């Protein structure tokens with residue numbers, strides 16, 4: 001299966017980075033195809049206007065619905081198709097999680113709608129919900145300037161789960177937040193040299209005793225999780 005990824009943004013250059021590294025490999029081997037679009041290509045005025053003042057007052061500007069609607073018509077089409085998943089990154093979205101990434105990794109087409117300013121006219125989201133499967137997602141409780149960085153993060157989390165993307169799929173199963181995994185943070189990692197600037201790799205990791213190593217790693221994960229993410233231990 002090839003996953004088609006479309007990105008609608010007034011800064012489509014953000015997505016040039018998807019040609020690099022592992023994601024670039026996924027594009028090369030046909031696992032994903034990436035299309036970035038400039039929302040301003042669907043404006044018709046001299047200034048290629050995409051924003052206007054908020055109805056009801058308030059600070060900042062809101063993205064006009066017209067360019068989004070015309071872009072949808074051109075990029076996705078005018079017929080409803082629930083197999084198309086449209087993602088609106090937004091501060092008011094549902095927190096994006098590994099399970100959401102897992103679900104999205106099986107989808108054949110995803111369209112990211114990257115807002116800017118204070119956000120997108122809500123009718124755009126309401127219209128999209130009548131046509132496609134819509135996800136309003138948030139990366140976390142901090143403020144970004146637009147949806148592009150969130151779209152890149154969601155893309156990376158999803159694409160790495162596509163069968164055939166990762167060289168060693170078994171490693172995915174062991175990761176924190178993977179399905180079936182206890183919700184623990186990952187233990188500290190070490191590699192050679194064994195001694196570096198007066199600090200040594202924990203002896204147990206050099207013992208070759210797999211049982212003791214597993215026990216040490218679990219204990220370290222438990223300590224780290226209790227200290228940094230007590231919410232995961234509920």
Ligand SMILES: N#Cc1c(-c2ccc3ccn(Cc4ccc(CN5CCCC5)cc4)c3c2)n[nH]c1N
Pocket residue numbers: 089090091093114115116117118119137138139140141142143144145146147148150
């Ligand atoms: N995913 C994700 C996100 C985003 C995100 C995603 C998409 C857009 C589009 C525009 N912005 C900028 C912005 C910033 C603050 C606000 C809050 N409002 C302003 C006035 C009253 C409250 C609204 C928009 C975005 C931010 N931020 N943080 C995340 N985890």
